Amino acid sequence: MISSSNGPSATESREIELLTGVRTGKGTFYSEFRGAAERLERAVHALDTISRALVQTVEGPEQLVRAVAEAARSHLGAEWVLIALADGALPEAQPRHLILDAAGRAYAFEGLQNAEYPGTNLPSAVLNRLNDILRGRFGQCMHPVIEDHRAHVPMKLDGGVIGAFAAWTPPQRTLDSTDESVMQILASQTAVALQNSALFQKSQNLLEQAEQGFSEASRHALDLAERNAELIAAQRQLGTAQQHQVLNSERHRIARELHDSVTQCVLSAGMQIEVCRTEIAEEERGQRLELAKHLTRAAVEQLRSAIYALNRPADSTRTTLPELLEQLCTLHMPEDLRVTLRLDGAAVELPNDTEHALLRIAGEALFNTAMHGNATRAIMRLTYRMDSVSLSVADNGDGDPAKLRLMVHMASAGDVDGHHRGLANMTARARDHGGVLEVRRSRIGGVQIVVTIPRSDAPDSGRQPAEPERKGI
Numbered sequence: 001m002i003s004s005s006n007g008p009s010a011t012e013s014r015e016i017e018l019l020t021g022v023r024t025g026k027g028t029f030y031s032e033f034r035g036a037a038e039r040l041e042r043a044v045h046a047l048d049t050i051s052r053a054l055v056q057t058v059e060g061p062e063q064l065v066r067a068v069a070e071a072a073r074s075h076l077g078a079e080w081v082l083i084a085l086a087d088g089a090l091p092e093a094q095p096r097h098l099i100l101d102a103a104g105r106a107y108a109f110e111g112l113q114n115a116e117y118p119g120t121n122l123p124s125a126v127l128n129r130l131n132d133i134l135r136g137r138f139g140q141c142m143h144p145v146i147e148d149h150r151a152h153v154p155m156k157l158d159g160g161v162i163g164a165f166a167a168w169t170p171p172q173r174t175l176d177s178t179d180e181s182v183m184q185i186l187a188s189q190t191a192v193a194l195q196n197s198a199l200f201q202k203s204q205n206l207l208e209q210a211e212q213g214f215s216e217a218s219r220h221a222l223d224l225a226e227r228n229a230e231l232i233a234a235q236r237q238l239g240t241a242q243q244h245q246v247l248n249s250e251r252h253r254i255a256r257e258l259h260d261s262v263t264q265c266v267l268s269a270g271m272q273i274e275v276c277r278t279e280i281a282e283e284e285r286g287q288r289l290e291l292a293k294h295l296t297r298a299a300v301e302q303l304r305s306a307i308y309a310l311n312r313p314a315d316s317t318r319t320t321l322p323e324l325l326e327q328l329c330t331l332h333m334p335e336d337l338r339v340t341l342r343l344d345g346a347a348v349e350l351p352n353d354t355e356h357a358l359l360r361i362a363g364e365a366l367f368n369t370a371m372h373g374n375a376t377r378a379i380m381r382l383t384y385r386m387d388s389v390s391l392s393v394a395d396n397g398d399g400d401p402a403k404l405r406l407m408v409h410m411a412s413a414g415d416v417d418g419h420h421r422g423l424a425n426m427t428a429r430a431r432d433h434g435g436v437l438e439v440r441r442s443r444i445g446g447v448q449i450v451v452t453i454p455r456s457d458a459p460d461s462g463r464q465p466a467e468p469e470r471k472g473i
Contacts (some may be wrong), residue, residue: 013342039432062095062112068102068190072165075182076151077173079128082166083190085155089162092195097130102170125168133164146180149173153183157191165190243352261298269295321355322347322382325362329380333431337370338377345384349457358382358391358430358453361437364422365393365449373397375446390452394442401447404439426451 004012065083074080084097097121098115100105107122108115118127129152132138138154138161145152149171155163165187272292274284319327322343329339348359362380369375373398383390407423426449430437435453442448 009431016284049187064190064193065095066106066191068186069098069106072105072167072183072186073100073102073104075180076169076175077165077362078167080123080168081167082126082130082133084130085194085279086136086161087134088136089160090157090194097134099126099130118321123168126166129166135164136161140162144180144184145177146177146183148175150239151175151179151183153180153187155187155191157195160219162191187378239352243356246352246356248267262303265295265299269293320347321350321358324355325358325380325382328359328363328366333462338378339366340377341380342381343383344380346386348455353432354389354453354456357433358389358459361426361429361449361451362391362393364426368392368399368422369395369397373399373446375399377444379442379444386455388452388454390450392450393447394444394448396442396444397446401439402442404447408437408439 050195067244069081069083070309072078072083072164079102082097085093087096092105095108095110097108097120098112101107106112106115107118109118142154142161148195149169151167151169153165154161165183180186269292272288272295272420276292280288297304322341327342329341366378366380369378371396375395378393378395381390381392381394404423408427427437430451430453433453435451436448440448440450
């Protein structure tokens with residue numbers, strides 16, 4: 001405690017020295033205390049200015065460098081302030097150097113916006129120091145150098161010198177140890193801040209690139225979706241064209257069969273009837289009329305088969321298999337034959353060739369029922385399963401399943417005459433699609449034809465023969 005006007009006691013002097021770092025004496029204590037207080041206030045103000053400058057990291061390196069240089073100029077009252085990075089140090093950091101004059105005007109040779117080109121306006125001492133720092137020629141300046149009116153403080157990062165601060169003050173502003181401490185703090189923190197700013201800018205650029213890449217990926221995905229839609233439409237058009245081509249080929253085949261079979265039968269029958277109009281023996285006339293009868297019946301059978309194949313126009317739009325079978329059950333059927341279509345499972349779109357094969361098999365089976373089975377009722381069942389699709393046609397006629405199975409076996413061996421070509425065709429169509437055809441006794445008394453074909457879109461689907469349907473009608 002200071003108790004007299006003659007100055008502090010020895011004990012009090014030691015306490016004040018410990019608290020303030022100032023030696024106390026009777027004549028010098030207050031002047032030294034005032035000087036220390038001024039330096040402390042100046043240091044606090046400088047640290048506040050430095051902290052405000054260093055928070056410019058996220059604003060970009062240019063703003064950071066400007067703020068740091070201005071903090072140094074303001075604290076030192078400097079005529080010139082120089083900040084520069086050595087070539088190769090912190091390559092991502094821009095700008096590489098900055099010079100401020102006493103009025104705060106910025107000078108730079110490159111890399112700084114709204115800066116004046118130095119030209120010959122800078123003192124040679126400033127230009128020489130800039131040249132040395134850029135080229136890494138620090139010499140004796142690897143450590144801080146503080147003179148009365150000149151300061152040089154290297155910027156260090158990870159144990160190496162990456163650049164330096166330099167400042168020149170007017171005659172009335174003398175540098176001291178407090179200024180040295182402030183400059184060292186400013187230099188070390190600026191090096192870290194520049195590195196962080198460069199990393200921040202790099203991350204921002206990467207983020208922008210990622211966002212741009214995501215946007216491009218989204219546009220690419222939309223483009224792929226459009227292309228996929230176009231491809232699906234083109235595939236459907238191609239499928240329709242292929243179906244039309246198959247139907248046209250079938251029509252050409254039927255036209256040849258009509259020309260080679262139906263026409264010949266009709267002409268032959270007409271010739272026999274024409275002979276009967278002449279004067280011939282009664283017995284011969286009866287034989288010729290019987291032959292004409294058989295020829296006419298054969299022509300009708302062949303014509304009916306052709307009508308079944310031609311029951312769908314070539315230029316019609318795509319129709320589902322159940323709809324095609326429904327048409328088959330209602331069109332061109334004899335009046336004394338009632339046909340019913342039943343559908344099991346959810347209908348799915350099958351490949352064109354598979355639907356065409358099932359349709360032709362159904363037509364041939366119904367034709368046999370109508371012409372040879374003497375049936376009054378037929379039931380057609382189309383069943384969709386996960387791995388296969390099956391079609392059955394059952395009637396209440398007087399057909400013999402055992403005889404038909406023998407015909408199917410003979411058809412598979414190639415030993416079959418023209419009267420049983422329909423069975424051979426049905427067997428071949430089923431086999432071509434990896435399926436099987438069976439002939440059974442139907443539950444309503446007649447014959448049941450069952451064909452089972454594997455679905456090509458089923459998991460682990462192959463071309464192995466499908467398991468035949470075991471459920472009868």
